[in-house]
Amino acid sequence: MADRRTYNVVILGLGFLFIFTAFTTCGNVEQTVVKSLDNSTFTGSGYHSLGIIYGVFSFSNLIAPTVVKVIGAKVSMFLSGLLYSGYIAVFIIPSTWSFYLTSVLIGIGAALLWTAQGEFLIENSEASTINRNTGMFWALLQCSMLFGNLYIYLDWNGETEISESSRRNIFLFLLVASVLGTLSFLVLRKSHNEEEMLSEEEGQSLLSRKAEVCCLSETILHLLKTKTILLLSPCMAYSGLELAFYSGVYGTCIGATTHFGEAAKGLIGISGIVVGVGEIVGGGLFGLLCKNSRFRRTSVVFLGMVVHFIASYLIFLNIPADAPIVLETTTVSIALLCSFLLGLGDSCFNTQLYSILGHVYAEESMPAFAIFKFIQSVSAAVAFFYSGYLMLMWQLLLMVILGFTGTLCFFVVERMQDVFVDPQEY
Numbered sequence: 001m002a003d004r005r006t007y008n009v010v011i012l013g014l015g016f017l018f019i020f021t022a023f024t025t026c027g028n029v030e031q032t033v034v035k036s037l038d039n040s041t042f043t044g045s046g047y048h049s050l051g052i053i054y055g056v057f058s059f060s061n062l063i064a065p066t067v068v069k070v071i072g073a074k075v076s077m078f079l080s081g082l083l084y085s086g087y088i089a090v091f092i093i094p095s096t097w098s099f100y101l102t103s104v105l106i107g108i109g110a111a112l113l114w115t116a117q118g119e120f121l122i123e124n125s126e127a128s129t130i131n132r133n134t135g136m137f138w139a140l141l142q143c144s145m146l147f148g149n150l151y152i153y154l155d156w157n158g159e160t161e162i163s164e165s166s167r168r169n170i171f172l173f174l175l176v177a178s179v180l181g182t183l184s185f186l187v188l189r190k191s192h193n194e195e196e197m198l199s200e201e202e203g204q205s206l207l208s209r210k211a212e213v214c215c216l217s218e219t220i221l222h223l224l225k226t227k228t229i230l231l232l233s234p235c236m237a238y239s240g241l242e243l244a245f246y247s248g249v250y251g252t253c254i255g256a257t258t259h260f261g262e263a264a265k266g267l268i269g270i271s272g273i274v275v276g277v278g279e280i281v282g283g284g285l286f287g288l289l290c291k292n293s294r295f296r297r298t299s300v301v302f303l304g305m306v307v308h309f310i311a312s313y314l315i316f317l318n319i320p321a322d323a324p325i326v327l328e329t330t331t332v333s334i335a336l337l338c339s340f341l342l343g344l345g346d347s348c349f350n351t352q353l354y355s356i357l358g359h360v361y362a363e364e365s366m367p368a369f370a371i372f373k374f375i376q377s378v379s380a381a382v383a384f385f386y387s388g389y390l391m392l393m394w395q396l397l398l399m400v401i402l403g404f405t406g407t408l409c410f411f412v413v414e415r416m417q418d419v420f421v422d423p424q425e426y
Contacts, residue, residue, distance in 0.1 A: 004124075004189055005124040005125070005129075005133075007189065008120070008124045008188055008189055009121065009124055009125075009133045009136055009137055010136070010140070011184055011185075011187060011188055012117065012120060012121065012124075012137060012188065013136060013137045013139075013140025013141060014140060014181075014184055015077070015081070015181045015182070015184040015185050016117070016137070016140065016141045016144070016181065017140050017141060017143050017144045017181065018144070018177045018178065018180045018181025018182075018184065019081055019084050019113075019144075019177075019178050019181035019182065020141060020144035020145075020181075021144040021145075021147050021148045021174070021177045021178075021181075022084065022085075022088050022148065022174035022175065022177045022178035022181070023084055023087070023088070023106075023178070024144050024145055024148065024247060024272070025144075025145075025148025025149055025151070025152060025174055025272065026087075026088055026091065026148075026171075026174060027050060027247045027248050028148075028149065028152070028247060028248065028251045028268060028269075028271075028272045029152055029170075029251065029255075029268055029269075030046035030049065030050065030248065031045070031046030031047055031248065031252045032046075032162065032251075032252060032255050032256075032265065032268060033046070033091065033162055033167060034046045036161055036162035036167075037094060038164065041095075041096070042094055042095065042096050042099075043096050044094070044096045044099040044100065045388065046248070046252075047248065047384050047385070047387050047388045048100075048384075048385070048388075049099060049100065049103045050103075050244070050248050050380075050384040051381050051382075051384035051385040052100060052103040052104060052107065052381075053103050053106055053107045053110065053381075054107065054240070054244070054377040054378070054380040054381035054384060055107065055377075055378070055381035056103075056104050056107025056108060056111075057107040057108075057110045057111050057373070057377040057381070058373075058374050058375075058377035058378040058381060059374070060107060060108045060110070060111030060112070061111045061114075061115065061370045061371070061373045061374035061377065062220065062370070062374060063111075064076075064111040064112050064114075064115040064116075064370055065115055065119075065220060065366045065367050065370045067112060068112060068115050068116045068119060068366065069366070073116035073117075073119050073120040073123070074116075074120075074185060074186075074188050076112045076113070076115070076116035077112070077113055077116045077117065077120070077185045078182060078185045078186060079109070079112065080109035080110065080112045080113035080116070081109075081113070081178065081179075081181060081182025081183075081185060082109075082182055083102075083105045083106050083108070083109030084106055084109060084110075084113075084178050084182070085175060085178040085179050085182060086102050086105065086106070087102040087103070087105070087106040088171060088174050088175045088178050089171070089175050090102050091167065091171040092167075092168050092171045092172060092175070110373075110377075111370075111373065111377075114369065114373045115366060115369060115370045115373065117369075118354075118357075118365055118366065118368075118369030118370075118372075118373075119365055119366040119369070120188070121133060121134070121137060121358075122358055122362065122365035123365075125358065130355065130358045130359065130362075134351055134354045134355055134358065135283050135284060135286065135351060138279070138282075138283035138347060138350065138351055138354070139279075139280050139283035139284050141279075141283075142276050142279030142280045142283055142343070142347070143276065143280060144276070145272050145273060145275055145276025145279060145343075146273050146276045146277075147177075148173075148174060148177070148272070149268075149269040149270070149271075149272030149273045149276065150269060150273055151170065151173060151269070152170070152266070152268060152269030152272070153266045153267075153268075153269030153270050153273070154269075155169070155170060156265040156266045156268070156269060157263065157265070157266030157269075158262050158263070158266065162265070219364055219367045220367040220370060220371060223361070223364065223367055223368060223371055224371060227416065228360060228413055228416065229368075229371055231409045231410075231412050231413045231416075232353070232356070232357075232372075232409065232410065232413055233375055233409075234402060234405045234406040234409045235301070235349065235353060235406030235407065235409055235410045236353065236372050236375040236376050236379070236406075237375055237376070237378075237379040237402060237406065238349065238379070238399070238402045238403045238405075238406040239346070239349050239350055239353065239376050239379075239406075240375065240376040240377060240378065240379025240380035240381075240382075240383065241379050241380070241382075241383045241398065241399050241402060242308065242342070242345070242346055242349070242399060242403070243346070243376065243380050243383075244379075244380040244383035244384050244387065245342070245383065245387075245395065245399065246275050246339075246342040246343065246346060248384060248387065249383075249387045249395070250271065250315070250338075250339070250342065251268045251271050251272060252268075253319050253392065254267050254268055254271050254319070254335055255267065255268040257319060257320060257335075260332060260335075263332070267332065267335070267336075270336060270339075271335065271336060271339040272339075274336050274339040274340045274343065275339045275340070275342055275343035275346075276343060277340060277343065278339070278340040278341065278342065278343025278344035278345075278346070278347065279343040279344070279346060279347045280343075280347075281343075281344060281347070282343065282344045282345075282346070282347025282348055282351065283347050283351060286300045286347065286348060286351050286352070297352045297355060297356060297410075297414060298410065298411055298414050300348050300351070300352050301348060301349060301352050301407055301410050301411075302407060303345075303348055304344075304345040304346075304347075304348025304349045304352075304407075305345070305348075305403050305404065305407040307341050307344050307345040307348065308341070308342070308345035308399070308400075308403055309400060309403070310341060311338045311341035311342050311345065312396045312399060312400055314334055314337065314338050314341075315338050315392070315396060316392075316393055316396055317334075318331065318334045318335055318338065319335065319392060320392075349406075352410070353372060356410075356413065356414075357369060357372060383395075
């Protein structure tokens with residue numbers, strides 16, 4: 001049984017690796033690609049598209065647990081993978097209407113994908129393995145930032161404009177990766193607990209099935225009012241702001257910094273790779289090598305806050321406020337160091353949010369992860385929409401304030417677990 005669960009976690013991680021090799025790379029270069037299109041009929045914006053994705057994603061999270069409960073985690077992830085592949089395919093022959101339509105569809109697919117992933121990961125974990133499995137999955141997921149971005153660097157290095165043939169080749173490569181990841185979900189096996197549940201539900205009537213779905217919706221509404229979720233909300237929201245910044249904004253800023261010259265476009269790919277290295281180091285160090293303890297969770301979150309504060313300060317000094325301005329102080333090494341710190345800090349927050357939710361809501365994992373993704377994606381959607389208008393320094397200040405608040409609230413939640421026997425009641 002343990003081998004089957006480990007197999008499932010590894011295959012789950014590999015599936016996400018392939019899908020997000022496509023999507024993360026796409027998000028990293030999307031605004032740059034859109035700006036380079038030689039097409040007078042295309043009026044789309046990469047930031048607006050990402051904002052739509054995360055906006056739809058946020059509200060779809062409220063109904064995703066019901067859908068996943070009805071059709072199952074495996075089918076949900078497979079269908080979601082198809083929607084991700086459709087979004088990538090749009091960039092091969094771009095048009096404004098299909099660009100924004102698939103942005104809406106992928107937002108729905110993302111809610112199903114992440115809700116099903118959280119449920120499937122908890123289903124294949126125990127109290128003693130939840131942190132190991134979370135770290136293993138996170139490390140595999142973040143490897144997705146290496147391969148696509150490496151392709152970007154090799155293809156774009158020294159280029160000042162993105163040609164049509166280059167764009168098509170890149171997105172064909174990303175489409176193949178996304179399809180492979182989608183197909184990998186078909187070889188996931190049923191866990192032992194899942195088989196037991198199926199055997200118990202053989203005689204279940206349609207009426208009781210509907211009652212179970214209604215109960216799930218009520219659970220989400222109940223959890224939204226609990227002290228634990230309310231206190232974790234600032235930390236979840238901060239993870240959304242930071243996600244938008246490192247996945248869409250920072251790479252665009254580097255690519256638009258004229259001081260980097262002809263290397264600027266290629267540095268978008270290198271930056272994405274270094275962010276991925278930071279994520280992998282964090283996932284492995286804090287997920288696989290550490291034991292599950294409250295002291296460790298608070299320590300890791302505090303480290304993540306400090307690392308991000310350092311990164312924000314260095315970005316403020318190194319990258320021009322509106323990116324295209326030439327500054328003599330701008331250096332590639334500091335820009336890439338900030339990329340690493342962004343990835344490392346992000347892994348600190350996300351692995352510990354996964355860990356604490358899996359620990360506190362082991363019996364209500366699906367609605368708990370849906371709420372997490374709802375709050376995170378609302379925050380990311382807001383961040384993507386203001387990114388095209390707000391100066392870089394103000395974006396950094398917002399992240400610093402929310403990051404500090406979220407860290408304090410995370411500490412309070414851990415303290416609550418020392419005081420209350422059943423944290424889910426608070």
